[in-house]
Amino acid sequence: xxxxxxxxxxxxxxxxxxxxxxxxxxxxxxxxxxxxxxxxxxxxxxxxxxxxxxxxxxxxxxxxxxxxxxxxxxxxxxxxxxxxxxxxxxxxxxxxxxxxxxxxxxxxxxxxxxxxxxxxxxxxxxxxxxxxxxxxxxxxxxxxxxxxxxxxxxxxxxxxxxxxxxxxxxxxxxxxxxxxxxxxxxxxxxxxxxxxxxxxxxxxxxxxxxxxxxxxxxxxxxxxxxxxxxxxxxxxxxxxxxxxxxxxxxxxxxxxxxxxxxxxxxxxxxxxxxxxxxxxxxxxxxxxxxxxxxxxxxxxxxxxxxxxxxxxxxxxxxxxxxxxxxxxxxx
Amino acid sequence: xxxxxxxxxxxxxxxxxxxxxxxxxxxxxxxxxxxxxxxxxxxxxxxxxxxxxxxxxxxxxxxxxxxxxxxxxxxxxxxxxxxxxxxxxxxxxxxxxxxxxxxxxxxxxxxxxxxxxxxxxxxxxxxxxxxxxxxxxxxxxxxxxxxxxxxxxxxxxxxxxxxxxxxxxxxxxxxxxxxxxxxxxxxxxxxxxxxxxxxxxxxxxxxxxxxxxxxxxxxxxxxxxxxxxxxxxxxxxxxxxxxxxxxxxxxxxxxxxxxxxxxxxxxxxxxxxxxxxxxxxxxxxxxxxxxxxxxxxxxxxxxxxxxxxxxxxxxxxxxxxxxxxxxxxxx
Numbered sequence: 033x034x035x036x037x038x039x040x041x042x043x044x045x046x047x048x049x050x051x052x053x054x055x056x057x058x059x060x061x062x063x064x065x066x067x068x069x070x071x072x073x074x075x076x077x078x079x080x081x082x083x084x085x086x087x088x089x090x091x092x093x094x095x096x097x098x099x100x101x102x103x104x105x106x107x108x109x110x111x112x113x114x115x116x117x118x119x120x121x122x123x124x125x126x127x128x129x130x131x132x133x134x135x136x137x138x139x140x141x142x143x144x145x146x147x148x149x150x151x152x153x154x155x156x157x158x159x160x161x162x163x164x165x166x167x168x169x170x171x172x173x174x175x176x177x178x179x180x181x182x183x184x185x186x187x188x189x190x191x192x193x194x195x196x197x198x199x200x201x202x203x204x205x206x207x208x209x210x211x212x213x214x215x216x217x218x219x220x221x222x223x224x225x226x227x228x229x230x231x232x233x234x235x236x237x238x239x240x241x242x243x244x245x246x247x248x249x250x251x252x253x254x255x256x257x258x259x260x261x262x263x264x265x266x267x268x269x270x271x272x273x274x275x276x277x278x279x280x281x282x283x284x285x286x287x288x289x290x291x292x293x294x295x296x297x298x299x300x301x302x303x304x305x306x307x308x309x310x311x312x313x314x315x316x317x318x319x320x321x322x323x324x325x326x327x328x329x330x331x332x333x334x335x336x337x338x339x340x341x342x343x344x345x346x347x348x349x350x351x352x353x354x355x356x357x358x359x360x361x362x363x
Numbered sequence: 364x365x366x367x368x369x370x371x372x373x374x375x376x377x378x379x380x381x382x383x384x385x386x387x388x389x390x391x392x393x394x395x396x397x398x399x400x401x402x403x404x405x406x407x408x409x410x411x412x413x414x415x416x417x418x419x420x421x422x423x424x425x426x427x428x429x430x431x432x433x434x435x436x437x438x439x440x441x442x443x444x445x446x447x448x449x450x451x452x453x454x455x456x457x458x459x460x461x462x463x464x465x466x467x468x469x470x471x472x473x474x475x476x477x478x479x480x481x482x483x484x485x486x487x488x489x490x491x492x493x494x495x496x497x498x499x500x501x502x503x504x505x506x507x508x509x510x511x512x513x514x515x516x517x518x519x520x521x522x523x524x525x526x527x528x529x530x531x532x533x534x535x536x537x538x539x540x541x542x543x544x545x546x547x548x549x550x551x552x553x554x555x556x557x558x559x560x561x562x563x564x565x566x567x568x569x570x571x572x573x574x575x576x577x578x579x580x581x582x583x584x585x586x587x588x589x590x591x592x593x594x595x596x597x598x599x600x601x602x603x604x605x606x607x608x609x610x611x612x613x614x615x616x617x618x619x620x621x622x623x624x625x626x627x628x629x630x631x632x633x634x635x636x637x638x639x640x641x642x643x644x645x646x647x648x649x650x651x652x653x654x655x656x657x658x659x660x661x662x663x664x665x666x667x668x669x670x671x672x673x674x675x676x677x678x679x680x681x682x683x684x685x686x687x688x689x690x691x692x693x694x
Contacts, residue, residue: 040450042694072641094642115642116606116614118655119371138607141654163637163645165607165614194640275447276469276496283447283496285694289670293625294639306494308625309525310403310666311425311446314494323472324449335641339620340670342693362673363373363616 034352036345037326041273042286044337044344046252048353050267051082051346054251057263059086061237062245068092068112068229070248073335075360076344077105079251092229092246096122101360103131110134112229114190114246116142116157116165123149134187138167140178147182154184155227158219160191160212169215173222188227191216192246197234202261206238213241233257233264254334256295268344269301270329270337272313274321282321286329287311292336299330365683367676368657372604373617375668375675377583379684381598382413382677385582388594390417392568393576399423399443399560401579404666406691407675408436410582423560423577427453432691434462441465443560445521445577447473447488447496454480465518469498471509478513485515486558489550491522491543500546504553519558522547523577528565533592537569544572564588564595585665587626599675600632601660601668603644605652613652617660618642623667630661 036045058067069083072094080091080102090110093099099113108131116136117123126133127150136157137143146154156175159166167175176186193212199205213230220228231245234257239245249257252268272286284300288308291298297305304316313329321327331337338344339361346354367376389398400414403425411422411433421441424430430444439462447469448454457464458481467488468474477485487506490497498506507517524543530536544561551559562576565588570576580588583599603617615631619639622629628636635647644660652658662668669675670692677685 040453040694116654117616118604118606122371139654142606159609163609163612164640164643166609168609273449275449275473278490278494278497278499281494285448288623288625289667290694292619293623293667294619309495312495323447323470336620336624363371363621 036271036347036350036352039271039345039352041271041326042290043271044341045269045271046344046346047267047269048346048348050265051251054253054264054267055082055086058236058247058250059088063087065090066244068244068246069251070094070114070246071098071102071360073248073338074252075338076356076358077101077107077360078356080107081105083251090244092248095363096126097362098360099126099133100129103129108132112155114192114229118142118145120145120149123151127151136165136190137175137179138165139175143175143179143182143184147184152185153187154179155187155190155225155229156219156223158189158191158216160193160215160230162192162195164194166191169219172219176223186223186225188225188229189216189220189223190227190229191219192230192232193235193239194232197232198256199234200260205235209235209238210241213239217241233262234260249334252334254337255299255330255332266330268331268334270331272327272329274323274325274327277321277323280316281306281314282317283312283314284327284329285311286313290337290340291329291331292333292339294336295332298332301328301330303327367602367678367681367683370602370676370683372602372657373621374602375672376600376602377675377677378598378600379677379679381596382582385584385595385598386413386417389567389578389581390419394418396421397575399575399577400582401425401445401577402429402433402691404579404669405583406669407687407689408432408438408691409687411438412436414582421575423579426694427457428693429691430457430464431460434460439463443467443486445523445560449473449476451476451480454482458482467496467521468506468510469496470506474506474510474513474515478515483516484518485510486518486521486556486560487550487554489520489522489547491524491546491561493523493526495525497522500550503550507554517554517556519556519560520547520551520554521558521560522550523561523563524566524570525563528563529587529591530565531591536566540566540569541572544570548572564593565591580665583665585668586630586661586663597661599662599665601662603658603660605654605656605658608652608654611647612637612645613648614643614645615658615660616642617644621668621671622660622662623664625667626663629663632659632661634658
């Protein structure tokens with residue numbers, strides 16, 4: 033068994049206590065199929081298997097490769113690709129998987145692509161306030177009819193309130209989630225089917241209108257979600273090595289190629305971040321540091337951070353107890 | 364031969380005409396060892412081989428893995444790790460490479476680590492204005508003596524004017540480069556050795572004080588450097604597929620997991636970017652687009668963009684003429 037202290041850096045490290053707490057908290061709040069964990073946040077079949085052990089056997093994916101990897105890992109009981117794809121080759125590969133595959137559609141073109149590829153099940157993706165994919169609620173019934181006319185089974189609707197999940201004030205989050213979900217329920221009234229899928233880590237206990245929550249970040253968390261009033265703990269950090277120290281600042285080997293930067297700078301625990309460059313984080317030490325010291329870096333946004341790394345290490349205190357390949361990267 | 368139109372997306376595509384122009388322009392301006400191309404920008408040994416074909420046989424790296432990959436690809440004539448490393452295992456592996464390996468040091472600790480690992484050659488890394496690695500110029504001579512006392516060959520100095528390379532006004536860039544390089548020359552006077560290494564794409568023709576320029580971005584370019592008055596063309600874009608279209612916006616499958624975001628949003632050619640999320644760019648179409656259409660996305664920062672991708676495709680017009688593995692990713 034190796035020690036966190038000896039890992040080559042930068043190294044993604046998962047604190048097992050916080051991780052187990054997060055999985056248990058979600059499994060208690062949304063048992064079984066009430067949570068359809070989103071694998072895009074961690075891209076790791078071993079982590080998905082831990083979620084399955086907690087009772088969640090349905091999963092959400094963002095890319096065809098995530099779907100294929102989950103199916104090939106034996107986690108294909110019920111996989112939802114919560115994204116639109118029109119690439120015929122990829123869609124045919126999805127149709128050929130030994131898994132239950134459902135894909136989001138939001139237009140005649142995506143329905144046509146799914147039907148041509150031999151896919152069998154879809155959900156109608158509905159716009160509920162965030163300008164991204166999704167048809168307007170009033171078009172959902174027509175698209176469901178069009179899909180059924182092409183021989184597809186329409187399992188229901190999905191709509192992601194991505195504009196709400198990060199809202200700090202809980203009362204506002206509740207209000208905006210309701211407004212979004214009433215649109216989704218309108219669509220569902222026209223579409224039918226057993227699934228009303230939506231939500232995320234930020235609305236997992238607020239969004240009571242859906243039949244299932246697509247939460248991803250809850251398992252590992254990040255500083256952006258950490259600012260909300262959620263019962264999940266920061267389980268993931270990046271261990272970095274101090275490589276240079278001068279009078280006013282120090283530098284560790286965790287740069288912006290090891291971090292998603294769209295939510296801004298990371299946090300270096302116990303110190304003050306100045307800025308990141310490709311391979312470095314420059315920080316103001318709040319206590320003296322020396323070359324060779326280790327520091328802990330907390331990413332602002334977990335999804336694009338994990339996507340840069342090849343593996344994550346599970347650590348109990350300073351002992352590395354397992355290492356998981358991040359095997360769902362790419363498209 | 365496949366067509367760009369048929370590539371699975373998001374796909375990194377290099378325009379061969381622009382790429383060849385960039386390589387030729389640099390080889391003409393800074394022939395042979397006057398340019399020490401930095402591989403961190405492209406992380407691709409096949410691309411480095413194209414640079415070597417143009418006469419550049421010395422290379423700059425940012426990570427041990429880049430060093431190992433370059434050596435194993437037969438491009439190890441003279442590799443400079445322009446970064447501080449104290450990991451004993453990695454340093455020993457560098458010392459064992461069948462390559463000429465030089466590493467940057469900026470402290471007693473990094474000198475000690477290099478000497479213990481059996482490395483033979485170093486440069487003294489000098490702070491020239493950007494708060495990152497590098498000793499103060501007045502300490503450089505003492506560190507060089509310390510390194511020589513440990514049996515290391517000190518090949519000279521390096522100092523990166525990273526705070527200057529992106530300055531828009533050329534006169535200011537010239538003035539600030541001179542101020543930075545005068546510090547480096549002060550250090551060199553105390554250190555000795557044949558190398559005075561520095562510079563980047565933004566100062567390749569301004570920084571006449573160094574013996575070699577560590578330019579990386581020039582080969583492929585990005586929109587940040589594209590705003591400067593440089594003779595290099597944007598050679599790299601990401602081909603993405605439109606997957607959803609609504610009244611006011613459209614969505615393509617090139618999100619922030621396919622883009623470095625630290626320099627801000629990418630550009631979608633011919634349209635107006637609204638924002639990026641993990642797997643999507645939402646944009647306002649300036650001309651009508653339909654699901655299945657292809658769009659071209661220009662990254663704001665090339666280095667962290669390339670680091671997300673597994674391969675880049677070389678295209679002459681719409682024909683894919685070669686595909687290169689991005690084989691130097693990770694650490």
